[in-house]
Amino acid sequence: MGPLARRGLVLGLHHCDGPVVDVPVVSVRNLRVEVSASAVDVIDGVNLDLQRGEILGLVGESGCGKTTLALALLGYRRRGLRITDGQILVDGRDLLSLSEAELGHVRGSLVAYVPQDPATALNPAMRIETQLLEAMARIDGRRQRRARMVEVLADVGLPSTQAFLRSYPHQLSGGQQQRVTIAMAFANRPRLIVMDEPTTGLDVTTQAHVLDTVRRLCKEQGVATVYVSHDLAVVASLAQRVAVMYAGRTVEVGPVGEVLSSPRHPYVRGLIRAVPDVDGRRDLRGIRGQAPEPGKRGEGCFFAPRCPDVLPVCWEAFPPPVDVAVNHRVWCVRALEDTAFETDVRSPTSPSQRPTQVMLDVQGVSAWYGQSQVLRDVSLAIAAGECSAIVGESGSGKTTLARCIAGLHSDLEGQLSLAGRHLAAGARARPPELRRAIQYVFQNPYASLNPRRTIGESVVQPLRHFEQLSRSEADERVRTALEEVALRPSLVDRYPHQLSGGERQRVAIARALALSPQLLICDEVTSSLDVSVQAVIIQLLAQLQRERGLTMLFVTHNLALVRTIARRVAVMSEGRVVESGLVDDVLAHPKAAETQRLVRDIPRFDPARFSLPA
Numbered sequence: 001m002g003p004l005a006r007r008g009l010v011l012g013l014h015h016c017d018g019p020v021v022d023v024p025v026v027s028v029r030n031l032r033v034e035v036s037a038s039a040v041d042v043i044d045g046v047n048l049d050l051q052r053g054e055i056l057g058l059v060g061e062s063g064c065g066k067t068t069l070a071l072a073l074l075g076y077r078r079r080g081l082r083i084t085d086g087q088i089l090v091d092g093r094d095l096l097s098l099s100e101a102e103l104g105h106v107r108g109s110l111v112a113y114v115p116q117d118p119a120t121a122l123n124p125a126m127r128i129e130t131q132l133l134e135a136m137a138r139i140d141g142r143r144q145r146r147a148r149m150v151e152v153l154a155d156v157g158l159p160s161t162q163a164f165l166r167s168y169p170h171q172l173s174g175g176q177q178q179r180v181t182i183a184m185a186f187a188n189r190p191r192l193i194v195m196d197e198p199t200t201g202l203d204v205t206t207q208a209h210v211l212d213t214v215r216r217l218c219k220e221q222g223v224a225t226v227y228v229s230h231d232l233a234v235v236a237s238l239a240q241r242v243a244v245m246y247a248g249r250t251v252e253v254g255p256v257g258e259v260l261s262s263p264r265h266p267y268v269r270g271l272i273r274a275v276p277d278v279d280g281r282r283d284l285r286g287i288r289g290q291a292p293e294p295g296k297r298g299e300g301c302f303f304a305p306r307c308p309d310v311l312p313v314c315w316e317a318f319p320p321p322v323d324v325a326v327n328h329r330v331w332c333v334r335a336l337e338d339t340a341f342e343t344d345v346r347s348p349t350s351p352s353q354r355p356t357q358v359m360l361d362v363q364g365v366s367a368w369y370g371q372s373q374v375l376r377d378v379s380l381a382i383a384a385g386e387c388s389a390i391v392g393e394s395g396s397g398k399t400t401l402a403r404c405i406a407g408l409h410s411d412l413e414g415q416l417s418l419a420g421r422h423l424a425a426g427a428r429a430r431p432p433e434l435r436r437a438i439q440y441v442f443q444n445p446y447a448s449l450n451p452r453r454t455i456g457e458s459v460v461q462p463l464r465h466f467e468q469l470s471r472s473e474a475d476e477r478v479r480t481a482l483e484e485v486a487l488r489p490s491l492v493d494r495y496p497h498q499l500s501g502g503e504r505q506r507v508a509i510a511r512a513l514a515l516s517p518q519l520l521i522c523d524e525v526t527s528s529l530d531v532s533v534q535a536v537i538i539q540l541l542a543q544l545q546r547e548r549g550l551t552m553l554f555v556t557h558n559l560a561l562v563r564t565i566a567r568r569v570a571v572m573s574e575g576r577v578v579e580s581g582l583v584d585d586v587l588a589h590p591k592a593a594e595t596q597r598l599v600r601d602i603p604r605f606d607p608a609r610f611s612l613p614a
Helices: 003-007 066-072 100-106 128-135 142-155 174-186 204-221 232-238 256-261 266-273 398-406 432-437 455-466 471-484 489-493 501-513 531-548 559-565 583-588 593-601
Strands: 026-035 041-050 055-059 081-090 111-114 192-196 224-229 241-246 249-255 322-325 328-330 358-369 372-383 387-392 412-418 438-441 519-523 551-555 568-573 576-582
Touching (some): 055 066, 055 204, 055 232, 066 081, 066 192, 066 224, 128 142, 128 174, 142 174, 174 204, 204 224, 204 593, 224 232, 232 256, 241 256, 249 256, 249 266, 256 266, 372 412, 372 576, 387 398, 387 559, 387 593, 398 412, 398 438, 432 438, 455 471, 455 501, 471 501, 531 559, 551 559, 568 583, 568 593, 576 583
Parallel strands (some): 055 241, 111 192, 192 224, 438 519
Antiparallel strands (some): 026 041, 026 081, 241 249, 322 328, 358 412, 568 576
């Protein structure tokens, strides 16, 4: 057992409704997970206690080990990893001592899992009723299983009608699919449920409903829950305690109110500064640099290369835990320093005259997918050099509108124009200069970059489509494009899988900007990114807009981001624009019922006025 494992971490959690319970329902001791081929640790030295009804928020950047830890709590490890040290006790049973057959029996009954994407948990070829009953196979008697199915569907706010039960997953909304997976997780009354970012990708209203369901069921059924997320606002509204992970270690653990209002670790402070503020009180600031990979973490504090408060001693050894308050522990040599934490107050913006030239004009656009109409008489205009946002619930039509503008959807009626020039329905019917003038950055950089092309090839490919370039000219254009989005030119020979999510998204932005477009469409470009990476991308886009005078259309369901980057916003519902105007006016004084609901359902995160969730 290594020194980190020996000094470990104990998370003593309090029951949300009463006094401390002596015997935890979940107890993890000295957990270490390694890469099988190299024995390099992915996570190490983790100890954890949870009581009945407790919700622990587990947060950190991608690659920090939070999902590896969460899956280990189910007795599972991903291919290529092995659990080499520790115990995982759930209701007194050590999961690491069980055989695969025994683990298969306790999963679903003793421990349960809710994934990020319900599409990975629901069989697309099976009806909802069949899948629910299958999840309850350990309940004796068909009548008892059906009664329990009706009960859990009611618990998560879903109907038990024949029409619903005979539906296939694709016939349900994203929120309904996620509620089905939650119902399946709670069906057998497990002692521990692990939830891996179950609201990522959901609009704020659907997210609020799902979080309310989780909060209520955990309290009513006394289920201990580990909620994995990179969204601090969600964790602040849901959990009683929070554990922040960085590079395979826990760096700060304690009550939500204390950790998020008075963070003692510089990494946690950086995460908080990266959370967008829908009320516009704080400036957004990302954390520069990247977390080290397993095997490249050095001997000292793993955060030292990115830390603004680093000392020489930080490079010598990983810091021991420091108790800064009751049940509040920090791994930092400066944890006890009396330094008040303040977020950056939003910089006042000087009033500027609105640009008069209209870059994008959309008049009376309606669109269809087959017989289904998804846009209904939509009109909006974006001034040159302005960033305008489109927001709304999932299915409101915002992405379809963006695709119509870009020429990626052609089954439409109405008028589209760019800088006074008519835009035909469909990119193939547009002249080359107009196709070049509008560039699209997609939500998922994993899918928008060809995995078989190097970064250099991906960036230069659209350039060669529109221009005749020599090899040296192409290399120079690629180098300039990468540097403009703060990427090293040395990345040109790498492939997408060798880059982080934030780096991939920057490559996608560089590819679009290399063509010097007049209009840049960003479609949910930060929805899959950590808050720190998200902040860096938003800062980058805002900087590029200022420097280039770029016109931007920013499609998102994250209203807090809208306040940070956009000047105007249009709110969509059921294929129509229900409200539009200046961002500050719309978010501060919403008029339409849909806008009021969206603003109400945004998870609030205000470190200065933080209080524990009820």
